[in-house]
Amino acid sequence: MARRIGKYTLEMENSPVIEEFAAVVGKKEGEGPLKNYFDKVFQDTSLGQSSWEKAESQLQLEAVEHVLRKANLDASEINYIFAGDLLNQCTSSTFGLMKLEIPFLGQYGACSTMAQTLSMASVMVDSGAAKRSIAVTSSHFCSAERQFRFPLGYGGQRAPTAQWTATGSGAIVVSGSGSGPQIKHVTIGRITDLGVKDQTNMGAAMAPAAARTMKDFLADTNTTPDDYDMILTGDLGEIGKKLLQELLLKDGIVLSDNYNDCGLMIYNKEEQDVHAGGSGCGCSASVLCSVILDKMRKKELKNILFMATGALMSLTSAQQGENIPGIAHLVHIES
Amino acid sequence: MARRIGKYTLEMENSPVIEEFAAVVGKKEGEGPLKNYFDKVFQDTSLGQSSWEKAESQLQLEAVEHVLRKANLDASEINYIFAGDLLNQCTSSTFGLMKLEIPFLGQYGACSTMAQTLSMASVMVDSGAAKRSIAVTSSHFCSAERQFRFPLGYGGQRAPTAQWTATGSGAIVVSGSGSGPQIKHVTIGRITDLGVKDQTNMGAAMAPAAARTMKDFLADTNTTPDDYDMILTGDLGEIGKKLLQELLLKDGIVLSDNYNDCGLMIYNKEEQDVHAGGSGCGCSASVLCSVILDKMRKKELKNILFMATGALMSLTSAQQGENIPGIAHLVHIES
Numbered sequence: 295m296a297r298r299i300g301k302y303t304l305e306m307e308n309s310p311v312i313e314e315f316a317a318v319v320g321k322k323e324g325e326g327p328l329k330n331y332f333d334k335v336f337q338d339t340s341l342g343q344s345s346w347e348k349a350e351s352q353l354q355l356e357a358v359e360h361v362l363r364k365a366n367l368d369a370s371e372i373n374y375i376f377a378g379d380l381l382n383q384c385t386s387s388t389f390g391l392m393k394l395e396i397p398f399l400g401q402y403g404a405c406s407t408m409a410q411t412l413s414m415a416s417v418m419v420d421s422g423a424a425k426r427s428i429a430v431t432s433s434h435f436c437s438a439e440r441q442f443r444f445p446l447g448y449g450g451q452r453a454p455t456a457q458w459t460a461t462g463s464g465a466i467v468v469s470g471s472g473s474g475p476q477i478k479h480v481t482i483g484r485i486t487d488l489g490v491k492d493q494t495n496m497g498a499a500m501a502p503a504a505a506r507t508m509k510d511f512l513a514d515t516n517t518t519p520d521d522y523d524m525i526l527t528g529d530l531g532e533i534g535k536k537l538l539q540e541l542l543l544k545d546g547i548v549l550s551d552n553y554n555d556c557g558l559m560i561y562n563k564e565e566q567d568v569h570a571g572g573s574g575c576g577c578s579a580s581v582l583c584s585v586i587l588d589k590m591r592k593k594e595l596k597n598i599l600f601m602a603t604g605a606l607m608s609l610t611s612a613q614q615g616e617n618i619p620g621i622a623h624l625v626h627i628e629s
Numbered sequence: 630m631a632r633r634i635g636k637y638t639l640e641m642e643n644s645p646v647i648e649e650f651a652a653v654v655g656k657k658e659g660e661g662p663l664k665n666y667f668d669k670v671f672q673d674t675s676l677g678q679s680s681w682e683k684a685e686s687q688l689q690l691e692a693v694e695h696v697l698r699k700a701n702l703d704a705s706e707i708n709y710i711f712a713g714d715l716l717n718q719c720t721s722s723t724f725g726l727m728k729l730e731i732p733f734l735g736q737y738g739a740c741s742t743m744a745q746t747l748s749m750a751s752v753m754v755d756s757g758a759a760k761r762s763i764a765v766t767s768s769h770f771c772s773a774e775r776q777f778r779f780p781l782g783y784g785g786q787r788a789p790t791a792q793w794t795a796t797g798s799g800a801i802v803v804s805g806s807g808s809g810p811q812i813k814h815v816t817i818g819r820i821t822d823l824g825v826k827d828q829t830n831m832g833a834a835m836a837p838a839a840a841r842t843m844k845d846f847l848a849d850t851n852t853t854p855d856d857y858d859m860i861l862t863g864d865l866g867e868i869g870k871k872l873l874q875e876l877l878l879k880d881g882i883v884l885s886d887n888y889n890d891c892g893l894m895i896y897n898k899e900e901q902d903v904h905a906g907g908s909g910c911g912c913s914a915s916v917l918c919s920v921i922l923d924k925m926r927k928k929e930l931k932n933i934l935f936m937a938t939g940a941l942m943s944l945t946s947a948q949q950g951e952n953i954p955g956i957a958h959l960v961h962i963e964s
Contacts, residue, residue, distance in 0.1 A: 296758040298708070302732060304758050345949050373633070374817060382717040383943035384737045388820060392954055397637060397817035399745065400941075402719045402735035410734065414749075421756030423631040423639050441945075482709060482732035485723060606735075608718035610776075614680050619727055 296420050300514025302481050302507075309476040310419040312590075312627070313426070313469035314365035317583040318356045319576075320435065320461030326561045331584035332462075333360045339436065339461050347381060350434035351390030353576075354379065357463035357583075358391060358430055365467050369394040372467070373424035376411035378402050379432050379575055380459075381441060386432050396428070404604030405500075405529055406483070407431040408464060408579040409623035412600075415468040416477040416625070425470050432463035433574030442493075442609055453494035457531045457573035460560055464579030466587075475590040479515060479626035483507040485606060487619035493612050497534020497557075497570055500603040503620030504530060505541035507601060511624050512547065519549050524598040526586060527622075528578020529557030531571030534603070556581035578602045590629040600625045631755050635849025637816050637842075644811040645754040647925075647962070648761070648804035649700035652918040653691045654911075655770065655796030661896045666919035667797075668695045674771065674796050682716060685769035686725030688911075689714065692798035692918075693726060693765055700802050704729040707802070708759035711746035713737050714767050714910055715794075716776060721767050731763070739939030740835075740864055741818070742766040743799060743914040744958035747935075750803040751812040751960070760805050767798035768909025777828075777944055788829035792866045792908035795895055799914030801922075810925040814850060814961035818842040820941060822954035828947050832869020832892075832905060835938040838955030839865060840876035842936060846959050847882065854884050859933040861921065862957075863913020864892030866906030869938070891916035913937045925964040935960045 296304040316333045324335030334356065341352040354377070362369060375394070377387035378401035387400060403410035411429035418424040436446055438459040444450040468477065486503035504527055512518060519525055530538055535555045542549055556578040557571035582600055589595040601624040607616070631639040651668045659670030669691065676687040689712070697704060710729070712722035713736035722735060738745035746764035753759040771781055773794040779785040803812065821838035839862055847853060854860055865873055870890045877884055891913040892906035917935055924930040936959040942951065 296756060298758070298760075347945055347949065378735075378737060380718070381943065382945060383715075383739065383941065385941070385943045385946050388941035388954060388956075389946065389951065392820040392822060395819045398820050398956060399749070399817060400713075400737035402713060402737045404718065414734070417756065417758055418752070421631060421752065421758065423633070423752055423756065425633075482734060484730045485727040485733050487727060606718070606720070606723035608716065608720045610682055610717060611720050611724065614682065616724065619723060621723075621733060 296417055302510040303514035304480045306416060306420045306477050308420050310416045310468045310470060311472050312475045312587060313467045313472050314361050315466045315583040315587045316357055316360035316364055317464045317580040318353060318360060319580050323460055323462050323560055326566060328560055328585050331588055346434055346436035347385060350386040350432055350437045353434060353463045354386050354390035354430060354432040357465040358428060361465040361467055369396050372396045372426050372428050374399055374418055375428045376401050376414045377430045378407040378411060380438055403621060404606055405573060405575050406602040406604030406621050406623050407575040408582060409600060409602035409625050412466060412625050413480040413482060413623055416480060419468045419470045427468050428465055429468060430465040431575040431579045433459050433576035435459045435461045438574060452569055455495040455533050455570050457496055457557055457570050458568035459574035460572045460577035462576035462580035464583030466583060475587060475627050475629040477625060478628050481507055481511040481624040483622040485619045485621050487617050490618050495533060496573060496605045497531040498537055499605050499618035500620035501530055501534045501537035501541060504538045504601060504603045504622040507622040507624050508542060509545060522597050522599050523552060523595045525549060525553045526598060526600050527555045528602045529573040530555050530603060531557040531573060533570050593629055597628050600627060631752055637845040638849035639815045641751060641755045641812050643755050645751045645803045646807050647810045647922060648802045648807050649696050650801045650918040650922045651692055651695035651699055652799045652915040653688060653695060654915050658795055658797050658895055661901060663895055663920050666923055681769055681771035682720060685721040685767055685772045688769060688798045689721050689725035689765060689767040692800040693763060696800040696802055704731050707731045707761050707763050709734055709753055710763045711736050711749045712765045713742040715773055738956060739941055740908060740910050741937040741939030741956050741958050742910040743917060744935060744937035744960050747801060747960050748815040748817060748958055751815060754803045754805045762803050763800055765800040766910040766914045768794050768911035770794045770796045773909060787904055790830040790868050790905050792831055792892055792905050793903035794909035795907045795912035797911035797915035799918030801918060810922060810962050810964040812960060813963050816842055816846040816959040818957045820954045820956050822952050825953050830868060831908060831940045832866040833872055834940050834953035835955035836865055836869045836872035836876060839873045839936060839938045839957040842957040842959050843877060844880060857887060857932050857934050858930045860884060860888045861933060861935050862890045863937045864908040865890050865938060866892040866908060868905050928964055932963050935962060
């Protein structure tokens with residue numbers, strides 16, 4: 295069972311194992327630099343469904359079906375599924391995963407959801423409350439655009455600071471036994487609001503929360519960024535990444551060459567016209583559940599921090615003039 | 630740490646304690662039969678805020694501030710807060726609880742949220758991952774009506790099967806030590822869809838999920854409804870309650886005099902014009918966190934099952950013609 299160290303960090307005592315992982319993405323993501331790492335690229339991003347919301351549900355189901363198949367597991371062997379997404383009332387997850395009949399715990403952490411679901415799945419396994427849990431999340435460019443911004447047909451102009459919601463889903467089976475990368479620590483974030491209101495600059499809204507969680511974790515574990523092969527945020531994009539580095543520098547914490555952001559890895563910025571980078575729950579999920587965990591399994595990466603960040607706003611809160619608070623959860627993974 | 634018994638149930642090994650609880654409600658709820666049990670009744674259901682959404686955020690904050698005050702605890706003594714609500718992107722919780730600066734884990738279970746947050750808070754405490762966690766949820770009639778149904782000023786006619794979203798919030802401090810009612814078992818539900826599409830009859834949509842979770846729990850623990858002082862669902866309302874009884878009867882399980890539903894307890898059906906009863910995350914939360922836990926503390930109730938039920942739909946899913954799947958989570962509490 296997990297042991298509290300410092301003020302905000304949980305140390306896993308039985309090192310839950312990432313038994314298997316899978317990532318499925320849309321056409322645009324399949325044309326980016328990570329194209330060879332995904333389990334499946336859907337050239338038709340509707341996935342043959344009659345609405346974008348149903349397409350996203352199907353995408354999330356595909357990620358889970360892929361991970362179960364790769365692990366040679368039946369859904370009945372999974373004790374809990376922790377799932378969430380950006381759609382109102384998390385319907386991508388509920389409608390997508392219903393047929394699996396796995397005990398379901400809906401999570402809401404906006405784009406921090408992959409780190410949140412992975413944290414919860416790990417705690418359940420570490421404590422013995424589950425033999426196996428699944429962590430999954432998704433996002434879809436088309437369902438997110440029309441829910442949060444404009445109908446697709448409107449062809450709205452995008453701000454240079456805006457990020458592109460990735461069409462993708464990532465799923466992980468966390469297990470109490472077996473081999474694979476292991477979850478070592480989890481730091482759950484606090485909601486942080488430094489007053490950013492600009493909906494077209496989510497990176498700036500989320501960077502303060504990311505800085506806080508990173509400081510919490512480093513203080514609790516008495517480590518520095520140099521102690522890790524890779525520090526991965528998701529998804530601050532170009533603006534948020536720089537802001538996080540600036541904010542941490544004020545406390546003498548240097549994020550340098552071993553730091554990257556999922557939103558900057560999933561697309562080719564020069565060719566794919568995504569402005570400040572990728573975003574959406576499915577961005578960090580599909581990057582983690584493809585190239586990153588693949589490299590960990592091959593021991594090309596041995597010791598990483600995965601910190602997913604979320605902007606805790608709704609269309610209604612924005613219309614009512616509220617700020618955009620952020621949150622960031624961190625998972626320390628070793629192989 | 631929790632031990633799995635049967636197929637779907639967790640048995641707590643360290644019996645996490647309900648150290649304190651609090652419920653705050655709106656004017657209408659404060660005029661109902663439970664009026665003397667609530668910690669605070671807001672005669673002005675706007676709570677002095679400029680929107681109904683902000684009012685709901687404030688309501689949830691009030692519940693947590695009340696429970697902290699009653700327990701004589703500072704927010705910094707709480708390791709995790711598990712919170713969720715019905716609003717898009719769970720903004721009642723995120724905006725309401727932000728200032729407390731407690732590590733935040735957003736939960737989405739629609740009206741099953743009180744059982745979900747209480748389950749998660751209990752597992753975290755039982756496993757030693759937290760010394761204390763808070764479980765909280767809320768709903769507000771006015772924010773729910775305008776998000777899911779009609780603008781308030783429209784004065785839409787309500788169907789006889791419709792339930793009334795309660796304005797209320799309930800919060801619980803779960804602790805690893807101390808005295809009070811104890812959490813004994815938790816059963817996390819599976820999403821269940823028997824094809825109900827009628828948005829004005831949520832009780833019917835949720836009853837099948839409730840029947841399934843109840844059957845899971847009774848089978849896993851090898852007990853019968855007669856083994857408990859009280860079985861409490863929330864919120865099936867009049868229609869859903871009867872349907873649950875009918876569904877269980879098919880399997881020879883009889884829910885009789887010791888069974889009630891929070892949606893039928895919070896209002897006076899004859900005088901308060903709520904049709905099929907109360908609903909909303911805040912209904913079961915405020916009933917549990919007032920009269921029920923009060924009676925448990927006084928040992929008037931010693932052994933209860935609290936099973937909250939949720940309808941996993943959104944306005945979008947309904948408009949796209951989808952069914953309304955349900956979910957139900959069960960918590961067994963002893964004093």
